[in-house]
Amino acid sequence: MFEISFLLFLKHLFFNLVLPILPWILFIYIFFWTKFKWLILYLLSFFVWTWVVAFSLFNSQIVHFWIWIIEYFWLLLFLILLFILKIYIRKRKLLSYVDTLKIKFNSDLLKSYKKLSLIQKVWFYIMSLFVSVFIVITFIFSINFPSYADDTFPNWHRPVMNIYQDGWVKIFWNEDEILWRWRLWYPIFIPIYKTVVVNFVWWFNDIYINLWQYLLFLFFLIFIFNFSFRKSKNLFFTVLPIFLVIWLPLVFFHCTEWYMDLPSAIYSVLTIYFLYEYLLSDDYDMLSLWLLFWFILSNIKNDWLIVYFSWIVISFILFTFITKHFKQLFKWLFKNKNFLYTSVFFALYFLLPFIIIKSYYWIWYNQASWEVSWVAMSFHPEVFSILYPIFFNENNYNLVLILFILVTYLVSKNLKSYLKTKIFFLYLSFISMFSIFFIVFLFTSNYTFMMDQTTVNRVFTMCFVVLCSFSSLLITNEN
Numbered sequence: 001m002f003e004i005s006f007l008l009f010l011k012h013l014f015f016n017l018v019l020p021i022l023p024w025i026l027f028i029y030i031f032f033w034t035k036f037k038w039l040i041l042y043l044l045s046f047f048v049w050t051w052v053v054a055f056s057l058f059n060s061q062i063v064h065f066w067i068w069i070i071e072y073f074w075l076l077l078f079l080i081l082l083f084i085l086k087i088y089i090r091k092r093k094l095l096s097y098v099d100t101l102k103i104k105f106n107s108d109l110l111k112s113y114k115k116l117s118l119i120q121k122v123w124f125y126i127m128s129l130f131v132s133v134f135i136v137i138t139f140i141f142s143i144n145f146p147s148y149a150d151d152t153f154p155n156w157h158r159p160v161m162n163i164y165q166d167g168w169v170k171i172f173w174n175e176d177e178i179l180w181r182w183r184l185w186y187p188i189f190i191p192i193y194k195t196v197v198v199n200f201v202w203w204f205n206d207i208y209i210n211l212w213q214y215l216l217f218l219f220f221l222i223f224i225f226n227f228s229f230r231k232s233k234n235l236f237f238t239v240l241p242i243f244l245v246i247w248l249p250l251v252f253f254h255c256t257e258w259y260m261d262l263p264s265a266i267y268s269v270l271t272i273y274f275l276y277e278y279l280l281s282d283d284y285d286m287l288s289l290w291l292l293f294w295f296i297l298s299n300i301k302n303d304w305l306i307v308y309f310s311w312i313v314i315s316f317i318l319f320t321f322i323t324k325h326f327k328q329l330f331k332w333l334f335k336n337k338n339f340l341y342t343s344v345f346f347a348l349y350f351l352l353p354f355i356i357i358k359s360y361y362w363i364w365y366n367q368a369s370w371e372v373s374w375v376a377m378s379f380h381p382e383v384f385s386i387l388y389p390i391f392f393n394e395n396n397y398n399l400v401l402i403l404f405i406l407v408t409y410l411v412s413k414n415l416k417s418y419l420k421t422k423i424f425f426l427y428l429s430f431i432s433m434f435s436i437f438f439i440v441f442l443f444t445s446n447y448t449f450m451m452d453q454t455t456v457n458r459v460f461t462m463c464f465v466v467l468c469s470f471s472s473l474l475i476t477n478e479n
Contacts, residue, residue, distance in 0.1 A: 019049070034097060261458050265462035288339055
């Protein structure tokens with residue numbers, strides 16, 4: 001039994017790691033040439049591949065009703081041919097792409113460690129130990145325990161089993177059967193991805209089906225490490241955001257069992273980060289990649305479309321107005337045809353199809369419609385009474401509250417400096433998300449979810465994932 005289980009684990013691990021790489025590398029070469037290199041190229045492969053394949057297979061259901069191994073290879077062949085065609089038309093050298101695949105060791109890591117003060121070295125070891133233990137424990141948990149949460153089975157695993165057995169996704173069908181779930185508000189793309197993995201291993205396993213969420217979270221931590229070190233050049237401030245993220249309540253539960261909130265937070269961080277990179281460099285490829293993550297984010301969980309998706313955009317527009325950058329950006333968007341065509345393609349391919357299906361069945365974006373939250377506008381000051389137990393009770397947000405107060409103090413005290421370095425946009429994105437959630441609790445019938453400390457803990461945790469991810473940049477104010 002152990003041998004069978006171990007071999008199944010290796011197969012799931014192998015396919016979860018290998019399947020993403022080639023399609024994503026081809027996809028990014030086609031759209032961004034050699035823009036992304038080395039470690040970031042492989043990290044992005046895992047963040048994006050699920051959606052390139054899942055959206056392709058979902059969109060193809062209109063004309064081709066199968067989701068199987070052969071469909072993966074048809075997509076791969078199409079990407080290869082498209083890549084070869086672009087090389088031929090643009091007369092690019094194939095060897096120029098080889099260098100992007102190398103992973104180079106950063107020698108600055110050792111130099112940075114030597115520059116740390118004694119107290120920073122001590123805390124570096126403490127935080128590194130906690131992070132290592134967390135990574136190991138969540139890994140052991142993920143490969144030994146099946147799913148147990150109420151939402152997991154009907155929303156993500158039952159659709160996988162049904163798609164695997166039927167071989168396709170029922171899009172236009174009886175309403176109680178479409179997308180294979182009783183909660184029709186949840187997009188189908190992650191189950192489609194997991195079905196592809198199940199097809200390759202020829203076996204649905206209720207334990208190893210959870211590997212993807214663990215790997216996504218692990219690569220997310222590596223992504224934080226990568227950009228934090230590049231910005232701060234300080235190992236203490238590089239490990240700090242990772243330590244703060246894993247310290248948050250519910251993160252262990254979400255990276256092992258996995259509701260859709262944690263991936264929404266992860267893709268929000270990616271979206272914000274590439275917007276931030278655009279603000280720093282005026283590199284419009286970063287803006288284009290941001291749009292891709294933005295559209296992906298809208299198809300993870302519906303309430304994140306109207307919260308994270310919308311308020312990241314609002315924060316960005318507000319920031320460009322504050323920094324007097326909006327007019328320049330607006331003019332450029334309509335002048336650059338390549339960016340415009342790419343953006344339209346991303347919207348048509350990664351955003352519109354599922355919205356059409358949802359509209360066809362009148363499946364809208366208020367998952368708590370029975371609460372009439374969009375109509376019952378009222379004032380509920382009783383939510384303030386719950387703030388103290390949330391932020392000061394043990395095992396809640398007491399640690400991150402210190403970070404929140406510290407960052408708010410630093411930003412408000414040095415606002416001009418933060419505006420110049422564009423880091424204020426990171427803070428503005430977090431505060432917008434956090435505020436809109438609190439406003440919903442304060443002024444609608446959703447206040448009940450705050451009073452019983454159910455939804456409030458979940459959404460606050462994910463907002464603080466965003467804050468903690470950028471904590472090193474916010475504290476050091478380093479570009």
